[in-house]
Amino acid sequence: MTSEPVATSSVSALAGTTFSGARQTAHEFVRSVLRSAILSGELAGGTRLVQAELASLLEVSTTPVREALRELASEGVVRFDPHRGAVVKELSGEEVHEIYAIREILEPVALRRAIPKLTEEVMDRLRGLHQKMTEVPHSAEWVDLNRSFHMTIYETAASPRLAAIIRSLEDSSVMYIGAFLKEVPGLRDDAIHDHGEILEALERRDGDAAAEAVVRHLGLAVKAFESRSAQTDES
Amino acid sequence: MTSEPVATSSVSALAGTTFSGARQTAHEFVRSVLRSAILSGELAGGTRLVQAELASLLEVSTTPVREALRELASEGVVRFDPHRGAVVKELSGEEVHEIYAIREILEPVALRRAIPKLTEEVMDRLRGLHQKMTEVPHSAEWVDLNRSFHMTIYETAASPRLAAIIRSLEDSSVMYIGAFLKEVPGLRDDAIHDHGEILEALERRDGDAAAEAVVRHLGLAVKAFESRSAQTDES
DNA sequence: GTCGCACAGATTGCATCCTATAACTAAATC
DNA sequence: GATTTAGTTATAGGATGCAATCTGTGCGAC
Secondary structure, three states, X not given: OOOOOOOOOOHHHHOOOOOOOOOOOHHHHHHHHHHHHHHOOXXXXXXXXXXXXXXXXHOOOHHHHHHHHHHHHHHOOEEEEOOOEEEXXXXXXXXXXXXXXXXXXXXXXXXXXXXXXXXXXXXXXXXXXXXXXXXXXXXXXXXXXXXXXXXXXXXXXOOHHHHHHHHHHHHHHHHHHHHHHOOOOOHHHHHHHHHHHHHHHXXXXXXXXXXXXXXXXXXXXHHHHHHHHHHOOOO | OOOOXXXXXXXXXXXXXXXXXOOOOHHHHHXXXXXXXXXXXXXXXXXXXXXXXXXXXHOOOHHHHHHHHXXXXXXXXXXXXXXXXXXXXXXXXXXXXXXXXXHHHHHHHHHHHHHHHOOHHHHHHHHHHHHHHHHOOOOHHHHHHHHHHHHHHHHOOOOHHXXXXXXXXXXXXXXXXXXXXXXXXXXXXXXXXXXXXXXXXXXXOOHHXXXXXXXXXXXXXXXXXXXXXXXXXXX
16 A cells, blocks of 8 residues: 555645634535545546545545545546445546537527526626636636636526536536646637637627637637647557 | 424335345435435425434435435435435426426437437337337336336437436426326327337437427427416416 | 465445534513 | 524434455465
């Protein structure tokens, strides 16, 4: 049980995070810590998540850890096999394509549904997020702003189920390709440009244009992923 | 702590089910029992699910019960608020419409994806299910066959994510409207007719026709739901 | 030398006990 | 009489210890 020489990421990256208990249950705390660690790439795909280890690291008992893992498993970010433990899920290229294909179908729908419900307040929020994204560099914060931008639109569609599905797909996307989208040079600017177009289309209440922009926006990520995975062709 | 006069359904309906432990973990057992009880309508929407009660009834401890409830919560069939416990979810009419709207989008997609992958073996299975559905009356078994029929198609699409989303939407549908679809007279025959059309279209590898049939098939349920909820207009 | 088997270490899963939280009830104050 | 506040009870959440299960390793047989 010495640390493996081939560096798979370890949960020890989480050391130091403590549970204040303030109005949050322990399993919620564990879940949020693991979630953000996984989505940020801190915990890479394939990392084993040993309950006892996580428990002592986060200073809770194993019970809430297991509950958190169960929830993450149904969210699809970890794999949890009976008696064998949890590992951070790693998606295949096919799955990435599948996820983006579904997103390209659902996101335009959610967007069109949102348009009639757009208030000035929501538009202001979107403009604010867009503005801020032009200011901060590509970082965890930027990724978060990006997520907020899109989800704000979809949540005003007042279709909670649809929004939840999209959110989960987006999470899976970020988990898998978020890490190396950072390395694609012009991507951030392209994304900001697309957001601008989406925003403009929303101002005009033009569903077709907005939908088209979103689909192109998604295509960007897929293309970046493809060029990257072709480059890292090592199977 | 007397029983309420207004008869909300009770978990006591589950009494007698025992956990053999055979190659199944306790929480999986609890989950499957609760799932089928909820989907079958045995546990109606709004029923409180008290952990201790379920635990003693199913002869397990509260820990696996909580884990099962957590999973069911992320599946969307129960609502689980911190420190307040779980209740069987009840969907509003709007949510039902939303769910069917999403299904009408995704199911044709899954179907088209399935067509190139249809083997004779799958077709045989579908024919068998279809045949059997003409034989058994509208019952829990029939509903299950129906579910199998559709999911068999979607699972051959080799899009696990898409299939999982559809399955969860279907579960929510069944949970909510399954109970009173039974009471709509011609529905079973109409459904069987639609299945015949879908099957025929699949034989011809005709995606358009199959998709059209599926959408009409879904529309059937929505229409039945609407006429029923208009009839039971008591808000 | 390879395959199979058994044992040991590691890890998950569960039961029991205890604590924390929230709903409910009743009393006290305005 | 209404409203707030304190106390009570029911119930969820979590910690600990133990049992069940899996995995890897070493020994023996072929």
